[in-house]
Amino acid sequence: MAAATSVDNWLPAAVRAAAVDRKLTAGEALFRSGGKTEGLLKVIAGRVRLTRVDRSGREVVLHVAGPGETLAEASLFSAQYHCDAIASTNAIVRVYPKREVLAALEEDAKAAQAFSATLAHQVMNLRTRIEQRNIRSARERVRHFLALTAGAEGRTITLRGTLKDLAAELGLTHEALYRTLAALEHSGEIKRKGSKIILAKRV
Known part of the structure; x- marks a missing residue:
């Protein structure tokens, strides 16, 4: 955007x-x-x-x-x-x-x-x-955010603030966001490096 x-x-x-x-x-x-x-x-x-x-x-x-x-x-x-x-x-x-x-x-x-x-x-x-906010599943809501926010190469998301800030923007509790990111990382969909989230494949 x-x-x-x-x-x-x-x-x-x-x-x-x-x-x-x-x-x-x-x-x-x-x-x-x-x-x-x-x-x-x-x-x-x-x-x-x-x-x-x-x-x-x-x-x-x-x-x-x-x-x-x-x-x-x-x-x-x-x-x-x-x-x-x-x-x-x-x-x-x-x-x-x-x-x-x-x-x-x-x-x-x-x-x-x-x-x-x-x-x-x-x-x-x-x-x-x-x-x-209309996406009920926390996992799908986070996936939606990651897909829209990925950089020009389609894989890297640089978080501008804390995960607590992101949770508030997505309408999730920070506990729900932490669990969702952990599940996505465990499944191999993402990797986390400091303030960056890297998608396993281009979106």
Whole structure:
């Protein structure tokens, strides 16, 4: 799946100059649901997860953003955030001021087009996640993820975060993910080397 264009490639220099970096420690909130929106957010280092709490009090992970990714793009058009953003690791997040970003989108057609492409990319990712969540078998859900995430050669998956992060993204408990990966490795379907998972054959 093609990556969205980096905001540094389309945001005007004046908007980039007005950006402010925020440093977060693991577990610290970047924002909370109901808080006033600040602008366009880009992860510079570390990982930040978007979450909501369900009726049972369980944290539901909506998305985990890593270096180079933007998050909560729709908040540009809302007065308040509708979820929480929590640093999964120590992180640095760049905040591009809302007023300046909206002005750039209004005045620059190329910027607006690039931002639209970013949103389209997010919709594609969301559809993939919904498709994965509808797969009942943990083994098949993990296989689906591996097949879609394999690199250009079709065999290597580099995990961006921890297995616990991946479990949350797949809607599995981390115990279920660990068991599934162990079973796939035992059957010879995959090999694990640090942060990489290597498929036994090209997909």
